[in-house]
Amino acid sequence: MNFETIHNKYFRRLVYFAEKILNDREQAKDIVAESLIKLWQRFENFDDEKSLNRFMYLMVRNDCFNYLKYEKRLSDKHN
Numbered sequence: 001m002n003f004e005t006i007h008n009k010y011f012r013r014l015v016y017f018a019e020k021i022l023n024d025r026e027q028a029k030d031i032v033a034e035s036l037i038k039l040w041q042r043f044e045n046f047d048d049e050k051s052l053n054r055f056m057y058l059m060v061r062n063d064c065f066n067y068l069k070y071e072k073r074l075s076d077k078h079n
Contacts, residue, residue: 001043003036003040006036006039006040006043006052007036010032010036010053010056011032011033011036014032014035014036014056014057014060015028015029015032017057017060017061018031018032018060018061018063018064021061021064021065021068022064022067022068027067028064031060031063031064031067032060034063035056035059035060035063036056038059039052039055039056039059
């Protein structure tokens with residue numbers, strides 16, 4: 001499997017998933033793009049597609065929550 005195959009298979013599904021958490025499509029796309037790069041850097045660590053799939057959703061979810069925490073800290077700081 002190469003990066004393009006992974007991108008084509010997961011990008012749209014993960015953006016949809018991230019957008020449900022963030023309510024922001026552009027930020028969801030950014031987070032998913034960064035997550036796919038992180039995945040590719042660790043790709044050899046995955047034995048099968050099932051573990052890769054779980055990792056991707058978990059990583060995107062965590063990155064979304066981290067982004068929301070960051071945004072809240074910024075908002076709190078300015079109020």
